[in-house]
């Protein structure tokens with residue numbers, strides 16, 4: 001099993017420092033420390049939750065493969081909330097719950113999900129990653145603003161229908177912290193074919209990858225090693241059993257925690273067999289298909 005320190009402990013503290021605004025309290029840090037080191041602790045930096053596979057852009061090299069969905073779909077809010085609730089009922093601290101698409105601001109039941117996640121006290125921050133092509137409605141903005149700790153992150157690739165300045169202005173007006181992440185280049189994830197890498201090589205790549213620590217992704221009742229693993233499995237390109245944890249399976253709290261900790265410290269992911277990130281081949285970010 002990979003090191004708990006590298007895969008869970010360190011990224012959790014890093015994410016904590018990033019999402020908690022202002023000066024961090026001594027007791028907050030101590031609480032996090034205890035919830036990382038106590039026996040059978042389940043604390044992790046990020047749970048990305050897919051709401052929809054619809055997107056308002058069509059990025060040719062989307063790491064999450066959204067343009068590959070010939071029949072995109074929205075996941076019913078009831079299902080999303082039930083899965084989040086199951087996961088969080090066996091969690092000590094989820095530092096960031098990230099609501100993602102596709103594009104989350106075109107998800108029709110977003111308000112229902114935001115209302116639903118308000119009650120979870122073990123989530124330290126609720127974040128929304130958006131391409132800023134859609135400005136959320138007033139009702140949605142008010143709901144986001146009402147969350148205890150929230151953040152909107154704009155992935156800005158300079159595509160012409162993106163409106164990052166407008167969204168930032170709106171966020172400011174509603175008191176919602178908003179960060180703009182400008183990317184000129186992406187690392188090319190390559191095609192969808194299996195590269196037949198050795199387990200050792202998969203381990204090296206998984207270990208190095210940012211996504212393997214900060215993009216564990218919840219989709220249709222399963223938590224995946226990264227967002228690409230979730231989409232590859234959902235689209236039928238790989239089997240996904242090695243790279244996922246079925247949160248809907250019946251288990252006691254003790255069993256859930258034990259098995260989930262194993263999942264958090266996987267040695268490698270099969271998904272890296274379908275990905276070239278480790279090569280760091282730079283390509284222009286957000287190039288659009290027709």
Ligand code: SF4
Nearest residue numbers: 209211226271272275
């Ligand atoms: S498939 Fe592997 S290398 Fe690619 S994003 Fe996922 S963890 Fe990273």
